[in-house]
Amino acid sequence: MDLDAYVLAHRAHWLRLEELTSQRRLDGAQNDELVDLYQRVATHLSVVRTSAPDAALIAYLSSILAKARLRTVGTRSTTWRSVAGFFTDRFPAALYRLRWWWLATLAGNVVVTAVMMWWLLQHPAVEQSLLSPAEIDQLVRHDFENYYSEYAASHFAAQVWVNNAWVAALCIALGVLGAPVIYLLFQNVANLAIIGSIMTRHDHAGHFWGLISPHGLLELTAVFVAGGAGLRLFWSWIAPGDRTRAQSMAREGRTAGTIALGLVVVLFISGIIEAFVTPSGLPTEARVGIGIVAELAFFAYVFVVGRGAVARGHTGDIDASLLEDRVATQA
Secondary structure (H helix, E strand, C coil), X not given: CCHHHHHHHHHHHHHHHHHHHHCCCCCHHHHHHHHHHXXXXXXXXXXXXXXXXXXXXXXXXXXXXXXXXXXXXXXXXXXXXXXXXXXXXXXXXXXXXXXXXXXXXXXXXXXXXXXXXXXXXXXXXXXXXXXXXXXXXXXXXXXXXXXCCCCCXXXXXXXXXXXXXXXXXXXXXXXXXXXXXXXXXXXXXXXXXXXXXXXHHCCCHHHHHHHXXXXXXXXXXXXXXXXXHHHHHHHHHHCCCCCCHHHHHHHHHHHHHHHHHHHHHHHHHHHHHHHHCCXXXXXXXXXXXXXXXXXXHHHHHHHHHHHHHHHCCCCCCCCHHHHHHHHHHHC
16 A cells, blocks of 8 residues: 555544534534544554554554544543443343452452351360460450440441452452462461351350351451452463463452452442441441441442343443543544
């Protein structure tokens, strides 16, 4: 293909697209023209890439298209529509697509916790090596319950949210290494098993589960989801499948980022429950019931909304068209 002749034939379209994207306001006819020119220039870019690759021309056309796309779709990342789309499509699709990873992580941690609690109850000497009798008495009679009402509810909710969000973020950020995720999850359930076994041994099992269940069901599920996403990221470079390792890690890294953002809201909800419901004067059955409802709502969100999002073609990754624009701009 004669590149000079091609540029001469289509340069007017490119200049007109540049002109339209630089205008502050467009009427209906101009918007239609912008969309039409965007599609034409996208075709021109494809032809140049395949028939007469020229780095400078590709960069120029990519730049025009990126600006035009912003004009046609608006500032997507800052609109309420984009936020709504994240929680109706992208986040639930990511949860559903990785469901077997985090469900396996959840099941594994439940089993480990149960085994550890059983073992600790069968070996009381271990408990005595961890805490003195006075510390155990203080924990059982005062510290465990006071933990939930020591601070003002709003302050406590923020503290819990930051702490759990940090643990979830670490599980995802360190996921590429694999072992740190397992260590973080083990530390989490070990503390639960130790305190649970101590409370159970001293006839406070009902008290323990009555305080931990309202918020703990959703909170721990969110942490296990983060752990599952982290382990999937680790597996993406161990077994990349039909992609290169870089492509596989990039895709799962973007999906893990989606999950991390969504879990901020999930953990915020569990923090609200922990601050306002767990220490409240509601009957134990009501508090536990609220926790169960929150957990069931999360699973319904994953397996109803998430399944629907996947059926519509969402994967939890960034929209393919945005990726194409990004690659074109970088080219």
